[in-house]
Amino acid sequence: MSWSFSFPLASAAASFAGRAVEPNDNRTTVLAERTLTANAYFVDMLLRSNGSAPQTTDASERGEVERIFVHALVQGSMPGPDNAYLAQLVSARTGLSLPEAQARVSDVFADSQQSADRARKAMAYLSLWLFVALLSGAFCASYAGTIGGRQRDHMTI
DSSP states (O other): OOOOOOOHHHHHHHHHHHHHSOTTOHHHHHHHHHOOOTTHHHHHHHHOOOSSSOOOOOHHHHHHHHHHHHHHHHHTSOOHHHHHHHHHHHHHHHOOOHHHHHHHHHHHHHHHHHHHHHHHHHHHHHHHHHHHHHHHHHHHHHHHHHHHHHHHHTOOO
16 A cells, blocks of 8 residues: 655645736745655654754655655665665765765654654554444444334334
8 A cells, every 4th residue: 555645735825826826926836835745754753954954945845755754654664776876965965974964864764764663553543433423323323213104113103
């Protein structure tokens, strides 16, 4: 089963942007930057500066990092070339040395995997309990229908 980590908020924001804002308007980029995704926190944690490098905000770079993370989460592991690319990007963006950047990429990816696993488990429990609730509701409805039918059959007109 593949999980997509963008939620309905992103599609709602995209449809709102398509209706309310002209395509060449500057507000479109602001809305795209404000759109929440599930991996935004992990991308922020990955690209967080240690204070020695200037903080830049490049939406295309953030989007690329997010897509790499989503692909790696779906695959279950970070491919070597992607890991090396992200380490170089983090090193250039944050001022960390390459080994420190590789360690940060590994740590952040491990955290995102744990978060995704917790979300999957929560959804599994939610699905199970939702099934139990619907099944008990169906049982109660059929039992009430049976009692109502018996009462109807014994009524004299």
